[in-house]
Structures are given as structure tokens and as C-alpha cells.
Amino acid sequence: xxxxxxxxxxxxxxxxxxxxxxxxxxxxxxxxxxxxxxxxxxxxxxxxxxxxxxxxxxxxxxxxxxxxxxxxxxxxxxxxxxxxxxxxxxxxxxxxxxxxxxxxxxxxxxxxxxxxxxxxxxxxxxxxxxxxxxxxxxxxxxxxxxxxxxxxxxxxxxxxxxxxxxxxxxxxxxxxxxxxxxxxxxxxxxxxxxxxxxxxxxxxxxxxxxxxxxxxxxxxxxxxxxxxxxxxxxxxxxxxxxxxxxxxxxxxxxxxxxxxxxxxxxxxxxxxxxxxxxxxxxxxxxxxxxxxxxxxxxxxxxxxxxxxxxxxxxxxxxxxxxxxxxxxxxxxxxxxxxxxxxxxxxxxxxxxxxxxxxxxxxxxxxxxxxxxxxxxxxxxxxxxxxxxxxxxxxxxxxxxxxxxxxxxxxxxxxxxxxxxxxxxxxxxxxxxxxxxxxxxxxxxxxxxxxxxxxxxxxxxxxxxxxxxxxxxxxxxxxxxxxxxxxxxxxxxxxxxxxxxxxxxxxxxxxxxxxxxxxxxxxxxxxxxxxx
Numbered sequence: 390x391x392x393x394x395x396x397x398x399x400x401x402x403x404x405x406x407x408x409x410x411x412x413x414x415x416x417x418x419x420x421x422x423x424x425x426x427x428x429x430x431x432x433x434x435x436x437x438x439x440x441x442x443x444x445x446x447x448x449x450x451x452x453x454x455x456x457x458x459x460x461x462x463x464x465x466x467x468x469x470x471x472x473x474x475x476x477x478x479x480x481x482x483x484x485x486x487x488x489x490x491x492x493x494x495x496x497x498x499x500x501x502x503x504x505x506x507x508x509x510x511x512x513x514x515x516x517x518x519x520x521x522x523x524x525x526x527x528x529x530x531x532x533x534x535x536x537x538x539x540x541x542x543x544x545x546x547x548x549x550x551x552x553x554x555x556x557x558x559x560x561x562x563x564x565x566x567x568x569x570x571x572x573x574x575x576x577x578x579x580x581x582x583x584x585x586x587x588x589x590x591x592x593x594x595x596x597x598x599x600x601x602x603x604x605x606x607x608x609x610x611x612x613x614x615x616x617x618x619x620x621x622x623x624x625x626x627x628x629x630x631x632x633x634x635x636x637x638x639x640x641x642x643x644x645x646x647x648x649x650x651x652x653x654x655x656x657x658x659x660x661x662x663x664x665x666x667x668x669x670x671x672x673x674x675x676x677x678x679x680x681x682x683x684x685x686x687x688x689x690x691x692x693x694x695x696x697x698x699x700x701x702x703x704x705x706x707x708x709x710x711x712x713x714x715x716x717x718x719x720x721x722x723x724x725x726x727x728x729x730x731x732x733x734x735x736x737x738x739x740x741x742x743x744x745x746x747x748x749x750x751x752x753x754x755x756x757x758x759x760x761x762x763x764x765x766x767x768x769x770x771x772x773x774x775x776x777x778x779x780x781x782x783x784x785x786x787x788x789x790x791x792x793x794x795x796x797x798x799x800x801x802x803x804x805x806x807x808x809x810x811x812x813x814x815x816x817x818x819x820x821x822x823x824x825x826x827x828x829x830x831x832x833x834x835x836x837x838x839x840x841x842x843x844x845x846x847x848x849x850x851x852x853x854x855x856x857x858x859x860x861x862x863x864x865x866x867x868x869x870x871x872x873x874x875x876x877x878x879x880x881x882x883x884x885x886x887x888x889x890x891x892x893x894x895x896x897x898x899x900x901x902x903x904x905x906x907x908x909x910x911x912x913x914x915x916x917x918x919x920x
Contacts, residue, residue, distance in 0.1 A: 398712075401750040493692060496780055510546055672777055690757075786833055791830050801849045801851050802851040815832050817888055
């Protein structure tokens with residue numbers, strides 16, 4: 390019976406692809422996501438950032454502040470089917486101030502699509518996110534975007550990827566022209582030219598001569614053709630060879646060229662990517678690897694989001710399924726609490742739009758109604774009590790004292806702050822003072838304060854004031870002997886307690902942290918609460 394279940398699950402696992410899209414802000418990530426959804430039939434009209442004045446917003450940008458600012462500040466999970474492949478897209482914030490959300494989302498992905506702007510090349514946030522992908526060993530597929538603009542020479546961008554990111558690359562295709570002259574891409578593996586005209590693609594198959602086939606020569610401008618022949622010859626001689634094993638291990642990145650905004654090369658990329666990208670991968674747990682084909686259902690919560698539907702003030706926990714078959718209404722073990730819980734209304738998403746689903750399989754992302762029982766990193770399983778690896782937790786770098794300005798909305802203020810803290814939007818601390826209790830919020834990026842204020846006011850109806858504090862570091866402290874808090878306060882530091890009543894010290898700089906380490910060698914200073 391068990392082997393039959395594994396076989397049945399295996400049939401569902403193979404056609405599933407779950408990936409995250411990463412990039413620097415303004416590299417075209419949200420536009421790319423929209424176009425992939427468009428090809429998947431999930432939407433009929435792609436809303437771009439440039440369409441904001443006409444109230445046409447990106448589908449993946451569902452939060453009001455995202456629509457107003459034209460940026461993604463939260464991860465979105467979206468599903469569609471393309472050519473019998475079930476696709477789960479995890480769209481991530483590009484802005485570095487929301488790197489926590491992005492890092493956690495990458496843990497739920499089996500591969501990553503890295504967008505690079507041909508005009509700007511490899512940018513700072515791309516480097517950070519790329520390092521996380523490399524650390525996890527997941528395949529990284531690169532789409533070099535905005536070829537409809539004049540930018541760097543593609544060969545220079547390849548060199549930049551290899552020099553700055555430290556990964557070899559293999560161009561799957563190569564652009565013909567750039568800016569106004571961008572008219573097509575040459576597929577190196579299929580030996581064919583894809584020409585663009587009036588938004589339509591025409592494919593011209595080459596003979597054994599490849600790019601030097603007269604059929605291709607006669608269709609291109611002389612200068613563009615000569616440049617294409619020269620570049621392809623250089624890639625064939627000096628470029629890295631195609632190696633499937635290196636790609637799957639995240640050591641060789643397949644490169645694609647195109648323009649998401651102009652919809653050039655996107656469908657070709659999608660089809661090739663879905664053929665090459667891995668299906669659901671085994672996940673590490675404290676009881677060894679958990680394989681997708683294991684009939685025992687299991688998964689972990691990688692995101693909690695309140696008020697996705699402002700009319701209902703609901704809270705949704707995003708579950709990445711790791712093994713077995715998920716069924717609507719099933720009862721599972723909530724490992725952290727040791728309780729049995731029922732999952733009655735699982736949902737799938739297209740940003741804030743959702744549908745009730747009856748079943749799901751490894752690789753899928755499911756939304757669970759959360760009455761306040763789920764935390765980021767929670768493991769759910771049908772049998773057993775194992776736990777998946779803990780998700781990364783980051784030390785805040787910006788701090789502010791938070792004051793509620795409307796005492797009649799104190800309950801809403803407390804609820805909002807509590808829920809946003811559980812989402813990972815902010816971390817909340819309380820000062821250790823006799824008779825008085827100040828609340829302090831910490832964030833990794835300054836822009837998170839704006840999101841905090843906006844959401845508390847618009848989603849919870851409260852008014853708050855933030856008073857910036859000079860601290861730049863937070864360290865959780867532990868010691869085998871009793872800690873004298875007065876000694877920790879001595880060097881312009883602030884002692885606070887986190888939501889689990891653990892002692893945390895806030896420092897103005899590394900200098901004060903180093904002095905305290907030298908003075909009290911018996912105290913351990915940790916960079917996160919789950920280190």
C-alpha cells in the first residue's frame with residue numbers, strides 16, 4: 390500500500406516546479422512575474438508599475454503601500470499551470486530593507502531565477518541574494534533583462550557575473566542587437582533564430598552550419614549578423630561547456646536574454662526553464678532528509694501574513710509542502726506545540742486573490758487560515774514529531790521607541806504590533822525599567838518602519854509615533870552564571886527583553902560590543918534568537 394502511495398505521489402511531484410525570482414530593485418522582477426502569469430493563463434492583462442496612474446497595478450503587488458510606491462515589500466506566492474507543469478512562483482521583495490522576507494522565501498524554493506538589468510549589470514542586492522542561493526546549493530537561472538534598452542555589452546555582463554558573483558555561466562541563447570536594434574535571440578542548443586516583429590516571434594531553424602546558415606544571414610542586418618557570428622564563435626571557443634550536473638548543483642548558471650516589458654524572449658525562457666529546473670527537493674530535518682515521495686505528509690510555515698483580505702481582517706500562514714499528499718480538512722501534528730490541528734480551508738493564491746483547494750503535493754505552496762497558532766518555521770506533519778531546519782532570523786539594525794497616540798485604540802495597537810511581529814515585519818522589545826515599560830521596535834531595513842506605520846494606521850486604525858534610537862546592533866545574551874544587568878548597561882547600551890522574555894542588549898556600535906565581550910568572557914552574545 391505504501392509503495393502504491395509513493396508511486397501516486399511521485400506522479401504528482403515530477404511536474405511541479407517551485408522557484409523564487411530574485412533581483413535588485415528596478416531590474417524588472419515584478420514585470421517578469423506578471424508576464425509569466427500571463428503565459429500561464431493566470432491573468433489576462435499584465436499590470437506594470439508604469440500603469441499606476443490608470444489604477445493598473447501589478448498582480449503580485451497586492452498591498453496598498455506597494456501600489457502607491459511601485460515596489461514589492463512582501464513576498465507573494467502564485468500558482469499556475471503551463472504545458473502540464475504545475476508552477477509555484479515565489480515573488481520576493483527586491484529592496485534590501487526586506488531581505489529577511491526574501492531569505493525565508495528562498496528556503497521554500499527549489500530553484501531561483503535571477504534577473505539582471507543589462508544597463509546596470511550585477512548590483513549590490515543581487516550579490517546578497519545570490520550568496521543565499523549558493524549557500525543552499527539550489528540551481529540559479531539568469532535572465533538578463535531590458536535588452537530593448539542600450540546597455541553593457543552582453544560579453545561584459547557575462548564576465549561581471551563570473552567575476553562578481555563567482556559563478557560560471559552558459560548562455561542558452563544570445564541577443565541580436567540592443568535597444569532599438571534588438572530584434573531577436575539565437576538559441577545555441579536548438580540552432581535556431583527567434584525573430585521579433587510587432588510582438589510576434591518567428592523561428593528560423595539553422596542547418597549544420599548553425600549561425601552561419603545563409604537563411605539566418607539574409608534575415609539580419611549586416612552589422613548585426615557579423616556581431617552575432619563573432620560572439621557565438623567566441624562563446625563556442627572560450628565559453629564554459631554545458632554541464633547539467635553543475636547546473637543542478639548551482640555551480641553553473643544558464644543565461645537567457647530578453648525584455649520582460651516588451652515580452653521578448655520571455656516565453657522561450659519559461660519553456661526552457663521548466664524543462665531544466667528541478668522538481669521538489671529533499672528537505673533537511675532533525676531526523677534526516679525528508680523526501681517528497683515519502684507518503685507521510687509534512688511541510689513548514691515560511692511566511693505569515695495578516696490582512697491579505699482587509700474586509701475580513703484575516704491572517705494566512707504560507708505552507709511549503711515537503712512530502713506526502715495534503716488534503717482539505719486533514720488533521721496534522723503541530724510539532725512546536727505538540728497539538729493535533731485540523732486544516733479546513735486550504736487556499737492557493739494569485740497575490741491576494743485565492744481559491745479553496747482540495748489537495749496539494751510536495752512543492753506546492755498552500756495558504757492556511759491562521760487563528761493565531763502558527764509561527765514562521767513551524768513544522769506540520771501527519772505522523773511523527775520531527776522538525777525541519779530552522780529558518781534564518783536576522784538581528785535588527787535600526788531601532789525606535791514606539792508610542793500609541795490613540796488610547797481608545799490600545800487593543801488594536803497591541804494586536805497589530807503582535808501580528809506584524811509574528812509576520813517578521815518587525816521585532817518587538819520591552820525595556821527593563823522599574824515601574825515603566827517602553828516598547829521598542831527593531832528592523833533590518835529603514836523602509837520597514839514606513840511599512841509598520843502604514844499598516845498599523847491603515848489595517849488596524851491606530852496612530853503611532855516612532856522615536857529613532859541610536860542603536861545599531863542587537864545581541865541575545867546567555868551565561869551559565871547569573872547575569873548582572875547593571876554591568877551590561879554601563880557602556881551606553883540598552884538592556885531589553887524580547888517577546889519570549891529573553892535578555893537582549895542593544896549597542897550603538899561594534900566598538901561597545903567588543904568592549905563588553907572583552908570584559909565579560911563568560912557571557913555569550915548571539916546574533917539571533919534561534920542561533
